[in-house]
Amino acid sequence: MTEPLALYIHWPFCAAKCPYCDFNSHVRERIDQPRWRDALRRELAREAGRANGATGRRPLASIFFGGGTPSLMEPETVAALIADARALFEAPEDVEITLEANPTSVEAAKLAAFRAAGVNRLSLGVQSLEPEALRFLGRRHDVAQAIAALEAARALFPRLSFDLIYARPGQAEAAWRAELRRALALAADHLSLYQLTIEPGTRFATEYGRGAFRLPEEEEAARLYAATAEEAAGFGLQPYEVSNYAKPGAESRHNLVYWRYGDYLGIGPGAHQRLGLGGALLAARRHRAPEEWLARVEREGHAVTEELALDPEERAREALLMGLRLAEGIDPARLLARSGRTLAEAVDPAMLAACLEEGYLAWTEPGSGTGRLVATEEGRLRLDAMLPVLLR
Amino acid sequence: MPDTPLDRIRNFSIIAHIDHGKSTLADRLIQTTGAVTAREMKEQLLDNMEIERERGITIKAQTVRLNYQAKDGQIYTLNLMDTPGHVDFAYEVSRSLAACEGSLLVVDASQGVEAQTLANVYQALDANHEIVPVLNKVDLPAAEPERVKQQIEDVIGLDASEAVEISAKTGLNIEGVLEAIVTRLPAPKGDPAATTKALLVDSWYDAYLGVVVLVRVKDGHLRKGQKIRMMSNGAAHTIEQVGVFTPKMAAVESLGPGEMGYVTAAIKTVADTNVGDTITDDRHPAAEPLPGFKPSIPVVWCGLYPVDADDFEKLRESLGKLRLNDSSFHYEAETSAALGFGYRCGFLGLLHLEIVQERLSREFDLDLIATAPSVVYKLTKTSGEKMDLHNPADMPDGSLIEAIEEPWIKATIMVPDDYLGAVLTLCNERRGQQVELTYVGSRAMAVYRLPLNEVVFDFYDRLKSVSRGYASFDYAMDGYEPGDLVKISILVNNEPVDALSFMAHRSAADRRGRAICEKLKELIPRQLFKIPIQAAIGGRVIARETISALSKDVTAKCYGGDITRKRKLLEKQKEGKKRMRQFGKVEIPQSAFIAALKMDA
Numbered sequence: 001m002t003e004p005l006a007l008y009i010h011w012p013f014c015a016a017k018c019p020y021c022d023f024n025s026h027v028r029e030r031i032d033q034p035r036w037r038d039a040l041r042r043e044l045a046r047e048a049g050r051a052n053g054a055t056g057r058r059p060l061a062s063i064f065f066g067g068g069t070p071s072l073m074e075p076e077t078v079a080a081l082i083a084d085a086r087a088l089f090e091a092p093e094d095v096e097i098t099l100e101a102n103p104t105s106v107e108a109a110k111l112a113a114f115r116a117a118g119v120n121r122l123s124l125g126v127q128s129l130e131p132e133a134l135r136f137l138g139r140r141h142d143v144a145q146a147i148a149a150l151e152a153a154r155a156l157f158p159r160l161s162f163d164l165i166y167a168r169p170g171q172a173e174a175a176w177r178a179e180l181r182r183a184l185a186l187a188a189d190h191l192s193l194y195q196l197t198i199e200p201g202t203r204f205a206t207e208y209g210r211g212a213f214r215l216p217e218e219e220e221a222a223r224l225y226a227a228t229a230e231e232a233a234g235f236g237l238q239p240y241e242v243s244n245y246a247k248p249g250a251e252s253r254h255n256l257v258y259w260r261y262g263d264y265l266g267i268g269p270g271a272h273q274r275l276g277l278g279g280a281l282l283a284a285r286r287h288r289a290p291e292e293w294l295a296r297v298e299r300e301g302h303a304v305t306e307e308l309a310l311d312p313e314e315r316a317r318e319a320l321l322m323g324l325r326l327a328e329g330i331d332p333a334r335l336l337a338r339s340g341r342t343l344a345e346a347v348d349p350a351m352l353a354a355c356l357e358e359g360y361l362a363w364t365e366p367g368s369g370t371g372r373l374v375a376t377e378e379g380r381l382r383l384d385a386m387l388p389v390l391l392r
Numbered sequence: 393m394p395d396t397p398l399d400r401i402r403n404f405s406i407i408a409h410i411d412h413g414k415s416t417l418a419d420r421l422i423q424t425t426g427a428v429t430a431r432e433m434k435e436q437l438l439d440n441m442e443i444e445r446e447r448g449i450t451i452k453a454q455t456v457r458l459n460y461q462a463k464d465g466q467i468y469t470l471n472l473m474d475t476p477g478h479v480d481f482a483y484e485v486s487r488s489l490a491a492c493e494g495s496l497l498v499v500d501a502s503q504g505v506e507a508q509t510l511a512n513v514y515q516a517l518d519a520n521h522e523i524v525p526v527l528n529k530v531d532l533p534a535a536e537p538e539r540v541k542q543q544i545e546d547v548i549g550l551d552a553s554e555a556v557e558i559s560a561k562t563g564l565n566i567e568g569v570l571e572a573i574v575t576r577l578p579a580p581k582g583d584p585a586a587t588t589k590a591l592l593v594d595s596w597y598d599a600y601l602g603v604v605v606l607v608r609v610k611d612g613h614l615r616k617g618q619k620i621r622m623m624s625n626g627a628a629h630t631i632e633q634v635g636v637f638t639p640k641m642a643a644v645e646s647l648g649p650g651e652m653g654y655v656t657a658a659i660k661t662v663a664d665t666n667v668g669d670t671i672t673d674d675r676h677p678a679a680e681p682l683p684g685f686k687p688s689i690p691v692v693w694c695g696l697y698p699v700d701a702d703d704f705e706k707l708r709e710s711l712g713k714l715r716l717n718d719s720s721f722h723y724e725a726e727t728s729a730a731l732g733f734g735y736r737c738g739f740l741g742l743l744h745l746e747i748v749q750e751r752l753s754r755e756f757d758l759d760l761i762a763t764a765p766s767v768v769y770k771l772t773k774t775s776g777e778k779m780d781l782h783n784p785a786d787m788p789d790g791s792l793i794e795a796i797e798e799p800w801i802k803a804t805i806m807v808p809d810d811y812l813g814a815v816l817t818l819c820n821e822r823r824g825q826q827v828e829l830t831y832v833g834s835r836a837m838a839v840y841r842l843p844l845n846e847v848v849f850d851f852y853d854r855l856k857s858v859s860r861g862y863a864s865f866d867y868a869m870d871g872y873e874p875g876d877l878v879k880i881s882i883l884v885n886n887e888p889v890d891a892l893s894f895m896a897h898r899s900a901a902d903r904r905g906r907a908i909c910e911k912l913k914e915l916i917p918r919q920l921f922k923i924p925i926q927a928a929i930g931g932r933v934i935a936r937e938t939i940s941a942l943s944k945d946v947t948a949k950c951y952g953g954d955i956t957r958k959r960k961l962l963e964k965q966k967e968g969k970k971r972m973r974q975f976g977k978v979e980i981p982q983s984a985f986i987a988a989l990k991m992d993a
Contacts, residue, residue, distance in 0.1 A: 222944040272953040354977035388965040
């Protein structure tokens with residue numbers, strides 16, 4: 001069976017760089033939208049040709065416009081890319097098409113056009129419902145704009161998600177619970193709730209390094225995490241991944257492809273790709289710098305800078321490090337099919353036993369030997385410490 | 393070349409506490425007698441090794457031959473013997489002293505007699521030396537020559553009325569020292585016609601000449617081409633070169649009775665030349681060796697491990713090279729679960745240990761970890777079998793042990809009155825038995841018997857800190873005695889960490905066990921599982937700490953692009969774990985053990 005394909009399209013531009021963000025985003029005064037549209041379409045066509053090969057159109061699992069700030073794209077660019085993808089691949093009518101948007105008034109005004117272009121799921125970068133926090137996070141919108149954008153989006157899109165960043169400096173548990181409850185009441189069926197992380201190379205890294213602010217200690221962060229799950233559950237949202245909460249059936253299908261270690265194409269500057277071709281699993285990445293990416297695509301039809309076939313060990317590691325983030329865990333049969341390694345080969349048996357005993361890992365059907373291996377909530381909370389000792 | 397007449401030879405050594413001016417006086421004597429030109433003069437002429445110069449200590453014995461025209465008009469050959477000045481080298485010192493007939497006792501005119509001075513004086517008296525007191529630094533404002541003379545008489549029992557007052561630094565009255573050597577020290581005795589008997593004083597390795605052997609001829613001669621025999625092991629060698637130190641090496645035809653010098657005989661390693669051995673003629677061997685020979689026996693042992701496991705081979709080679717020149721230290725390969733591959737090394741004492749460690753890091757550029765030093769215990773098993781134990785890891789099960797004996801020392805501590813109380817408390821804490829407590833002015837001299845294992849465990853540091861650096865300390869080995877000693881094992885995650893186990897007296901076991909558990913708790917980072925840390929005697933836990941599991945460690949955001957980065961990070965972390973030591977399901981960074989051992993030292 002041909003693996004359904006997720007399609008990621010990266011728009012590398014932002015109106016301003018947020019101090020916590022280490023994504024491949026750039027601020028440019030002018031962007032030649034038609035030229036970028038052509039280049040993205042060209043790279044998509046080239047990559048689709050390779051992915052389909054002689055076997056014909058592959059099924060499409062999802063499309064995701066990420067960034068950067070894809071809500072700064074012209075809606076016709078989005079429409080053209082969606083139309084291309086539907087033509088190039090076998091896509092059901094209701095295929096999940098997500099676009100990330102910021103809740104500024106300018107972008108909110110374009111939401112209807114994006115809906116008309118075919119986007120059926122919106123992911124809003126709200127980040128906080130506290131004015132002071134929005135300033136600290138360097139956001140260009142205020143609380144009223146965020147709520148207005150959410151209401152507009154809810155009316156327009158069948159599916160809606162938004163992001164919040166918590167475990168911020170000095171954030172008390174009670175305050176976070178209250179903020180989260182207000183967010184949950186805004187009736188999204190999906191939330192991405194991230195603890196603030198200091199990424200190297202960001203402005204926050206510099207400020208944090210010189211002691212400008214402090215983050216909650218490990219124990220406090222763990223308490224905030226538990227409180228988050230509790231509040232989300234109160235509104236019927238379950239943590240199906242470390243930082244993602246959804247009502248049943250409302251999970252991000254696109255992101256599930258990553259976590260289930262499926263095939264995905266990554267179009268646009270700096271985008272990563274995993275593509276199964278003729279028994280090999282190819283990992284490709286594209287040039288990160290927007291101008292260089294553009295020049296290469298115009299010259300060669302693509303801007304892939306590196307494409308490597310992953311060996312079974314690497315595949316198994318990737319499948320496990322993604323899969324154990326999910327509440328559903330790892331299906332050993334799928335792991336073997338995808339990586340060529342059995343679970344027993346991929347993990348250290350002594351550490352597996354120790355993690356099972358400690359309650360960090362569990363089998364969904366203990367004793368039967370047919371179930372899935374899942375990281376429990378306690379295990380997911382310590383996944384970064386567990387993986388290096390568990391995986392081989 | 394005819395022999396120097398015996399009555400024109402004086403062989404002497406210089407006894408002094410560190411910093412009291414031994415090396416400066418030696419330099420001055422060499423200069424005054426013209427053995428070295430002003431251009432060749434550098435400080436501490438005799439201390440060749442970098443460490444010797446830096447610390448002001450002498451590790452290897454050396455001699456220099458001085459020609460001096462005395463006031464009586466005669467030219468005398470004065471052989472200055474520079475001896476190692478530390479208790480670790482007590483045996484080497486005794487052999488150096490046995491090569492001389494007299495000593496200069498150099499005492500700082502403001503500091504007075506120190507513990508180390510005393511120990512060396514007693515050794516010189518044991519060697520039947522005539523001793524000439526020399527007061528140095530009399531030019532300094534703080535000098536109190538009369539008080540120090542009185543002290544020498546009171547403490548040592550030497551007549552100091554004719555002490556030579558000098559300043560080695562300015563050169564004041566160096567002539568007085570030279571005259572005293574000629575007039576007050578006895579000439580050597582010996583029989584030129586008797587069969588060859590020479591004392592092997594010391595030896596060292598020279599890349600060009602092979603082993604250079606420092607000798608004092610007692611009877612007969614040593615000549616180029618002569619076949620000699622080492623009486624301790626029967627090994628025979630043919631002499632290639634005979635010579636004296638001026639202080640440069642200068643070949644001579646032969647060395648006769650009373651003379652000091654060197655021989656080379658294509659000997660490949662100093663392990664073939666035992667300090668204190670008797671060199672005789674191979675064809676006409678002496679019937680009896682000179683008295684006093686003892687093979688060198690290590691007193692303190694510890695494990696040495698390379699911090700970087702890849703340096704093990706380099707450590708092996710370096711130890712081999714070092715041993716070429718120092719046969720008194722011993723080493724054998726050992727493995728530790730915590731520290732990997734390394735060597736168990738035996739030393740003459742703590743200073744010797746420190747010197748070897750320092751030379752390894754300095755001369756061979758090695759980054760080393762040392763385990764806690766251990767003394768040598770004498771065990772009697774219930775089976776009646778006896779064994780020497782110098783590694784706590786080799787300790788048999790308690791039920792198999794009938795008795796344990798531990799080495800004791802006799803320590804002499806001199807300290808200003810103000811700090812005496814603190815020093816006595818320290819000695820009592822360390823199971824010390826007071827032998828003597830006397831006063832010399834405002835300074836007290838405490839003689840204590842102490843178990844050596846209490847001294848190897850941070851005693852120097854504590855002594856220094858409780859006396860603010862004013863206490864001086866010296867010791868001599870003082871036999872073995874039964875002791876209520878136990879092996880304390882440290883268990884991390886219920887597995888023993890061999891490198892951290894140690895022997896202690898039962899009365900100190902709980903305290904020291906607790907201390908190391910607390911220390912490890914601070915040093916070992918929290919990880920996936922909680923980690924129990926225990927100190928135990930046999931199966932009985934005497935101290936326990938728990939490192940709790942970390943409570944949260946997960947990347948918040950992880951999507952498609954992050955996989956590669958996350959996997960590479962993971963692979964790097966796995967690589968990093970090669971430097972970790974596995975204790976069941978727990979991995980402890982080696983750095984934590986290193987830090988624990990460093991804090992112990």
